[in-house]
Amino acid sequence: MTPDYRRFLLPEEVSRISRLEVRARHIVEGFLSGLHRSPYYGQSVEFVQHREYVQGDDLRRIDWKVWSKTDKYYIKQFEEDTNLRTTLVVDLSESMLFGSGAMTKYEYGCTIAAALSYLLLKQQDAVGLVAFDADVRARVPARSRQNHLYAILAALAAEQPAAKTDLYDVLRLVATEQSQRGMVVVISDFFADLNSLFRGLKLLRHRGHDVMLLHVMDDQELDFNYSGTTKFEGMEASGELVCDPRSLRDGYLQAVNSFLEELRRHCARNIVDYQTIRTSEYLDAALAHYLNHRIGMRQTIRN
């Protein structure tokens, strides 16, 4: 591991997040036994229900004790565990280079990706990576090998943000490529056309993927604490403006909040996990909080 890509996963962070686990909200289709619930009934210790025998059922699953009491054939059904195939979709557009604090959004997003990869690989899940701006910039296929982490880190480090963001194409690509149901984690600032994002998300959900949006925002973008006359030069060729930021702050915050609100509402409607993360927050704390409090994780998933 070269120092270059090591910067996204520092040992102290690793030690702090190592006890976390990434759990799929929805049923995912893996090829190994793992932490995640599989759509299939299989061999496991977790009994689910009895069902009357119908022709074609496996005779080995008939519960003979029930037969002895009722003279009817019932079969026992058990939960099957599976492993998870996760695709990390990381935004590498120019706007991600913005950062007023210690880290840019790009660095922070990559760190999240690295941390998640580490966690998933640790729990034997497969992790893949798609880095994108206007187009897909890099792709790492999903593997569950431990040393697959390096491949992901290397891919992140190699990519320098430059161009604009376009989400729909990227998400459609991810949807088509991932035939099996798995988890898609999008790490971006989402400064793009929201409609294209929503269309992409809809597609992913349609394919049965468990989608998670990690919205990385800088403090200044959320709080807009600028003062004094300032010339703002827009990234991604979005124009420039000389103004007294204090006088525009309220309007700006209003616009940002309505943007975030729209995003949040859409995600909630489509059962997409959404989380805004400030680059100033400690990654481990943010991640721990997020992973432990994902909405709906406590409910049963089988209908």
Next chain:
Amino acid sequence: MTWFLQAYQSLTSLIAGHFFNPAFVLPGAALIASPIVIHLINRLRYRRVRFAAMEFLLKSQRRNRRRVMMEQLLLLLLRILIVLLLLALIARLILDPNQLSIFRGAAKAHHLVLLDDSGSMQNRWGETSAFNEAIAVVKQFAAEGSRRPDTQKFTLLLLSDPDQPVFVERDVNEEFVAELETKLENLRRRCTHRALDLIAGLEAAERIFAEQRATIRHLHVISDYRKIDWQNQGALGSLVRRLDAAGVAVNLVKTVPHRDENVAISDLSGDLQVSAAGVPLRLKIAVKNLGEQVARDVRISIVQDGQKLPLAIHFDKIEGGTEVTREFDVTFDSPKKHKLEAALEADSLETDNRRFLAIDIAETNPVLIVDGDPSGDEASYIADALSAAPGLTGITPSIETPDYLRRHPLDRFQCIYMVNVPELPEDSIELLSDYVEAGGGLAWFAGDAVNTSFYNEKLYREGTGLFPVPLSAAKRQLPPADETTPGPDLNFASHPIFRIFEGEENSFVKIVKVGTYLPVMENWVRDDNRRADRVATIAVMRNKDPLMFEHRYGKGRVFTSLTSAGPMWTSWPRNRSYPIVQLELQKFLARNDRALDLRVVGEPIDLSLDPTVYTEAVEIASPEEANQGLTRLKAAPAPERAPEGEAAGADAAKKADKRPGGAETVAPYRAVFRETDRPGVYTIKLLDKDQITHEQWVAYNVPIKESELALATTAELRRQIGEDVNVQIQEPGDPAWIQGKEAGQEVRERLLILLMLILFAEQMLAYRLSYHPKTAGAAAKTAGAAA
């Protein structure tokens, strides 16, 4: 270019008229640019930030552009306003140019100072006095004026002589101030003792101002503003209003901060006309406490001709605002002029602590009794009553026949008694009339011999003569007392002559018996009020017939009794109340035209000399130590027509012409001496043709009015003048008005309040327009909530 200069000049004069410190105004106005410049600099200096969320920023900018601009403009405006207000405060904006310091007006101004030097200004307290304070104010005033030399004109009037200004329209500069100070130092000792009329002073000021309508005119009245001068003085108020209406800025300057206690001798008098050598003279002294508190242990010493008399007049206490009187006897041994002085202990107003009296003590007081019936002894009863023993009363009565009247001069008699005189020849009546007109006293007593028709015709003369009433033809007997007409024979009115009969149940009244009298004509109206002539009925019989009368004739007094002087018709002369009444009657009648003058300081001594008797040389000695106060005057022939105020002098001249011996009509010489400001006795020495010196003494005293030290409050002054009249009233000991420190006080306060409000508004707006990070705790909480 010319119009620009004109505009600039009018602008500077406008600024000078409305600002105390006009020099600050124009540079200050340039400071208005500072908020704008700061604003522009802030727009030019900016930092660059590469920003990702431009979309939102641009959206905000699109939405808020108009509002932001308005807010910025408002803020800029407020900041400019703050600069303007600060400028107005520093340059001291004054809305009313009249309020501006009297010396800072734009144009040349004329200041007329009217300095009150009346007696009450001598009020002392601590190390200073009202007059000293006033002089200090004038000095300070001139000194302040000289800081802008030759821009102001100054006139100083003294209230004691408003027609003779001390300075007239002098340019105020260093040289003048030095001259003024010298003059004021001299004036310091020259505060008068007189009661002066502010109205005269104001009118003089008005006359001076009337001649110069163009300039800015200020009138400063520096006075002590006593209540007595300002109470119900409608004329004073209207005069001030008139001055104000004429465009004169009236400024009333008070010099006395508080009212002092004051005790004054308000009167020292007596029946001086009956004084005679060796006979005790009863004098009356009145002491008035003009303060508010009780004056305790007031002692008065009496000094006669420079010698303190062993008399102790002592009042334990005198309530505030009250007057107490005390009578005491003084005996003068020698028949000459005497000076008497009563003195109090020192208090805040020195001048009224002494009172003077000049008395010409006669050897005796001759009285003429004309007895119409040589065989009778009626007259001797009067003579005995007036002078029981020689030297006892100082009266020398002489009993003569009616013929005496035409043969001897009557002037030397103090009064003449006409006892039972049947008739008088024409010339005697005329001489008698002249005598009474000139001030002599006359008493009529009836008797058997009286020819009533003669009295009615020649003496009564339809109410114009020497006799007061018309008489009936025959005498009448008083019927004895019975149930229908009870009571004593006589009822006396309250009159000085009958002082002895005053009071209820007076035993003296009962024993006075009157048997016979001459009744007045039936058609003569008895009621004094209805008749309303000069005659007063002072004693009435039991049957309501009037018996005794008193009336004035010329300067003299006439007493009439319709009963006899002796026991012919009445038992009274044998009664012990008779001599007392006769002595009182003599006091009442005694001619007082020769009593020495009692005058109030300031009245001029106006001498009218008969050039056939006196030389022109007149010497007047003022009541000052040594011979410093000696003034020599030279009498000069009087002008053809004597001015109105000096009619008395003219009268005297007429008299002199008429005198026997003064046959040739020579105009009298006049000498007027006006320096009679000091209280005391003035000695006038006249030299006659035989080089014999004649002395006249005149006592001058301070007017009691000036002893009233109660002060008029500012509110009272305003009420007198009128609330709506623009008059400045300056409180004592506060010279701020001279420097104009007080000017624009209300404006300044309002400006300060406005400035505070605007500063507050600016802060509020600036706070609203700017971003303020929340406190650490609150920020953490918000972050937590967001997460």
